[in-house]
Amino acid sequence: MNFQLSEEQLMIQQAARDFAVNECLPGVIERDEHQKFPKEQIEKLADLGFMGMMVKPEYGGSGLDTMSYVIAMEEISKIDASVSVSMSVNNSLVCYGLQEYGTEAQKQQYLKPLAQGKKDGELYIGAFLLSEPEAGSDATSQQTTAEDKGDYYLLNGTKNWITNGNSASVYLVIAQTDPSKGSKGINAFIVEKNWPGVVVGAKENKLGIRGSDTHTILFNDVKVPKENRIGEDGFGFKFAMKTLAGGRIGIAAQALGIASGAYERAKDYSKTRKAFGTEIMNHQIIQFKLADMATKIECARLLCLKSAWEKDNNIDYTLSSSMAKVFSSETAMWTATEAVQIHGGYGFVKEYHVERLMRDAKITQIYEGTSEVQRIVIGRAILK
Ligand code: CAA
Numbered sequence: 001m002n003f004q005l006s007e008e009q010l011m012i013q014q015a016a017r018d019f020a021v022n023e024c025l026p027g028v029i030e031r032d033e034h035q036k037f038p039k040e041q042i043e044k045l046a047d048l049g050f051m052g053m054m055v056k057p058e059y060g061g062s063g064l065d066t067m068s069y070v071i072a073m074e075e076i077s078k079i080d081a082s083v084s085v086s087m088s089v090n091n092s093l094v095c096y097g098l099q100e101y102g103t104e105a106q107k108q109q110y111l112k113p114l115a116q117g118k119k120d121g122e123l124y125i126g127a128f129l130l131s132e133p134e135a136g137s138d139a140t141s142q143q144t145t146a147e148d149k150g151d152y153y154l155l156n157g158t159k160n161w162i163t164n165g166n167s168a169s170v171y172l173v174i175a176q177t178d179p180s181k182g183s184k185g186i187n188a189f190i191v192e193k194n195w196p197g198v199v200v201g202a203k204e205n206k207l208g209i210r211g212s213d214t215h216t217i218l219f220n221d222v223k224v225p226k227e228n229r230i231g232e233d234g235f236g237f238k239f240a241m242k243t244l245a246g247g248r249i250g251i252a253a254q255a256l257g258i259a260s261g262a263y264e265r266a267k268d269y270s271k272t273r274k275a276f277g278t279e280i281m282n283h284q285i286i287q288f289k290l291a292d293m294a295t296k297i298e299c300a301r302l303l304c305l306k307s308a309w310e311k312d313n314n315i316d317y318t319l320s321s322s323m324a325k326v327f328s329s330e331t332a333m334w335t336a337t338e339a340v341q342i343h344g345g346y347g348f349v350k351e352y353h354v355e356r357l358m359r360d361a362k363i364t365q366i367y368e369g370t371s372e373v374q375r376i377v378i379g380r381a382i383l384k
């Protein structure tokens, strides 16, 4: 077993680190305070080839492996999780879903510009629309309907909490086509944001990832051409679950990055802050906190990389991605909270960054399946 990163992976790590420090760190506090979507940063990520990292070059992507994606997600999330959530949704939900299950025509029309993150020089990214006001964890209870009208579907309903809701040009929408068939009566569709009947609702005012634009999206008699359905009739729920299994690796890597960022700041601070005549790192209880942080982060990183490796090697990664997500997100929440504690009062103000990391950490335990949902997936897999 080789735990050494390849030359290419080390280069990607350095490129992501440089990007995070040079492009994301300046203004991160202001973007968080004013809920400003990091458009410039995402455009630069697109120029770096990070918005379609695992997409094949013939479809406009960078043709990299999932391990490289995890490595890049960690570095960017150390600094700005509002940037990395857009990157994660575009890469591992939208682009992956289209590359894996889309038709050739769908790939040519949508995947190519989405993988490049740009079309005609303008930002061009996607969003994934599964959650509804009455269907979050219980995702099969879809209320949005897509009525088969012959050569098109008529889409009606409401999706909420949609990441990239206003900035995306393309939505992958999950909807009910035949309620009598349960999860097999659900389909997935490619919908363009500027089609008649698509309405972008209010932006959410959030605890964390405040730069990310989270919106409710409403569909009022939207005509979706038949050729925009993804996969066979009834494939929509499986599409969502299979795509989310990979998405969870991305969010696990985001959580890993938040944890690493908080740990690095706490470690540095402990070397300079003095109390009782010595640097606080010399107090054993502080050392033990740092030791536990380092150990949990290493466990989280190994789980993320193992799940990514399984995905790259066509091994079922449903179990490992849920394990990576639940462990990394709980590590992020715990580590960021302890990082605030190590900073004392300074941790409670914005300039030291750890309070933002603590607020950002919380969402990783909720989206792309709550920690409870991950335990359901893990429990079913280990007991079957
Ligand atoms: N791969 C393939 N098929 C799968 C699957 C998978 N990973 N998981 C489930 N299925 C299939 C099942 O086999 C079953 O098919 P059959 O009837 O043919 O056997 C069907 O799907 C229904 O599955 P379940 O009976 O297991 O469904 P359930 O109602 O018990 O729900 C659940 C299972 C795991 C709780 C699921 O509903 C779930 O994952 N909920 C969480 C939803 C979620 O993660 N939302 C995230 C939204 S996107 C987002 O959040 C983005 C962001 O923030 C940035």
Ligand code: FAD
Pocket: 089, 127, 128, 129, 130, 131, 133, 135, 136, 137, 138, 160, 161, 162, 163, 164, 206, 209, 214, 363, 366, 367, 368, 369, 370, 371, 372, 373
């Ligand atoms: P609920 O499902 O109502 O859960 C409430 C509580 O009950 C949770 O603690 C949950 O774990 C628990 N619970 C529910 N069922 C069970 C059970 N069977 N056993 C034990 N406990 C249970 N969705 C998208 O589709 N696309 C996006 O881009 C997207 N981005 C998001 C961005 C943000 C900032 C947020 C906040 C959410 C986003 N979501 C997105 C939605 C997210 O995936 C859901 O919030 C999440 O799946 C939980 O659903 P819910 O909020 O309806 O909570």
